[in-house]
Every structure is written in structure tokens, then in C-alpha cells.
Amino acid sequence: DAGVIQSPRHEVTEMGQEVTLRCKPISGHNSLxxxxxxxxxxxxxxxxxNNNVPIDDSGMPEDRFSAKMPNASFSTLKxxxxxxxxxxxYFCASRPRGPSNQPQHFGDGTRLSIL
Amino acid sequence: xxxxxxxxxxxxVFEEAPVELRCNYSSxxxxxxxxxxxxxxxxxxxLLKYLSGSTLVKGINGFEAExxxxxxxxxxxxxxxxxxxxxxxxxxxxxxGGNEKLTFGTGTRLTIIP
Numbered sequence: 001d002a003g004v005i006q007s008p009r010h011e012v013t014e015m016g017q018e019v020t021l022r023c024k025p026i027s028g029h030n031s032l033x034x035x036x037x038x039x040x041x042x043x044x045x046x047x048x049x050n051n052n053v054p055i056d057d058s059g060m061p062e063d064r065f066s067a068k069m070p071n072a073s074f075s076t077l078k079x080x081x082x083x084x085x086x087x088x089x090y091f092c093a094s095r096p097r098g099p100s101n102q103p104q105h106f107g108d109g110t111r112l113s114i115l
Numbered sequence: 116x117x118x119x120x121x122x123x124x125x126x127x128v129f130e131e132a133p134v135e136l137r138c139n140y141s142s143x144x145x146x147x148x149x150x151x152x153x154x155x156x157x158x159x160x161x162l163l164k165y166l167s168g169s170t171l172v173k174g175i176n177g178f179e180a181e182x183x184x185x186x187x188x189x190x191x192x193x194x195x196x197x198x199x200x201x202x203x204x205x206x207x208x209x210x211x212g213g214n215e216k217l218t219f220g221t222g223t224r225l226t227i228i229p
Contacts, residue, residue, distance in 0.1 A: 004158070031215050042221045043205065056216065091158055100209040101147045101166045104217060106158030 004107035018080040025094030035091040117142040121220035136191040138206030146208040148189040
């Protein structure tokens with residue numbers, strides 16, 4: 001079975017540029033999560049969707065960050081304009097419908113470097 | 116609200132020796148408990164989970180964890196580690212009330228010494 005697919009795996013860009021990270025959740029999963037991982041702050045939840053609707057975006061750092069889920073099989077996380085402090089590994093995860101004991105399944109992440 | 120504490124940020128262990136990675140949690144409601152493993156340059160994978168019933172839970176790769184309600188702990192153990200167990204391990208909780216968010220600990224980096 002295909003897992004959660006993220007693209008690109010690596011992104012290097014200059015400060016001020018727009019960055020778009022993409023995620024395809026596991027088919028049939030109805031919840032999707034975006035995380036950011038850094039050495040300093042560990043693993044942080046940025047936003048999550050349920051049935052394509054944003055449920056909690058309290059972890060989004062500032063207005064430069066935005067996320068969309070136009071359909072059940074695709075989500076994007078956009079940073080505009082990007083800054084060096086946005087450098088991190090960004091993970092997408094999905095989970096199936098059901099009680100909260102259903103585990104989240106993670107993609108392999110996008111390693112983002114802002115120069 | 117919940118919180119998860121992993122006191123050991125790094126644990127070095129000789130190959131074939133036993134290991135215990137500690138996890139304590141705090142919550143005002145009942146929770147489900149999870150251990151995830153992250154190998155270098157990969158995402159997190161589920162090792163095991165505790166939902167209810169027997170307090171000793173067995174997972175993949177020979178790992179097991181024991182839920183202790185009175186001590187609010189969920190320590191991860193393996194009787195004999197292998198080089199391939201080198202990874203970062205995360206403890207996480209979610210509340211039984213239906214909130215889908217996972218609260219993660221800060222992780223423990225397990226290094227196996229040959």
C-alpha cells in the first residue's frame with residue numbers, strides 16, 4: 001500500500017521566495033496533519049484537517065504560512081515570503097476515520113533550507 | 116491538556132544489551148499512548164500503542180512497553196538491542212475524548228555502540 005507521499009523531498013531556496021510543500025494522504029484517510037521538526041523546538045503541529053476542513057491552525061507560526069486541502073487526496077503548505085528561520089523538516093501525516101486511538105501515518109518529510 | 120516528558124534526550128547502549136526509554140505523561144483525562152520511531156531521514160513509524168486491557172504491550176522489532184497508571188508512565192523496553200535500532204524514539208498521547216491531536220515528547224536518541 002502506498003503511504004503518505006510528500007514532495008519535494010528536499011527544497012533549497014532563497015529568502016523571500018514562495019515555497020509550496022505538497023502532501024498526498026493515504027487513500028481513505030480523512031484526517032491530515034502538518035508538522036514542523038527542528039532541533040530547537042522538536043516536533044510541532046502546525047495545522048490539521050478533518051474531511052478537508054481546517055480544524056485547528058493554532059500552531060501556524062504567522063500569516064506567512066497557509067495550508068489548503070482542496071480535496072481528500074491532496075494538501076499544500078505554503079510559505080510566502082520565506083525566511084531562514086523557516087528552515088526545518090516538514091512532515092505530513094494522515095489517519096483513518098475513527099476514534100482517537102487510530103495512529104497517524106507519517107510521510108518521509110520535506111527538508112526545507114532557506115538561504 | 117496533556118503533556119509528555121521524555122527525560123533522557125540521548126541514551127547510548129552497547130549492542131545486545133537491554134534498554135529502557137522512559138516516558139511520563141500528564142493529563143486531566145484518560146489517554147491513549149503511543150511510541151513512534153524515526154530512523155534517519157525518514158518520517159515517524161508506529162512502534163506500538165496502548166489502548167486498554169493488558170498493561171504490557173508488544174510492538175514491532177522486539178520492543179514492548181508497560182503502562183503504569185499510578186505512575187503515569189509508559190516506558191519502552193527491549194531485552195537486546197541491535198545496531199539497526201539506532202534511531203530517535205518519541206512517546207505520544209491522545210485523549211480518549213475524540214481529539215485527534217497527538218501530544219509528543221521531545222524524543223530520545225538511542226545510539227547503539229558496537
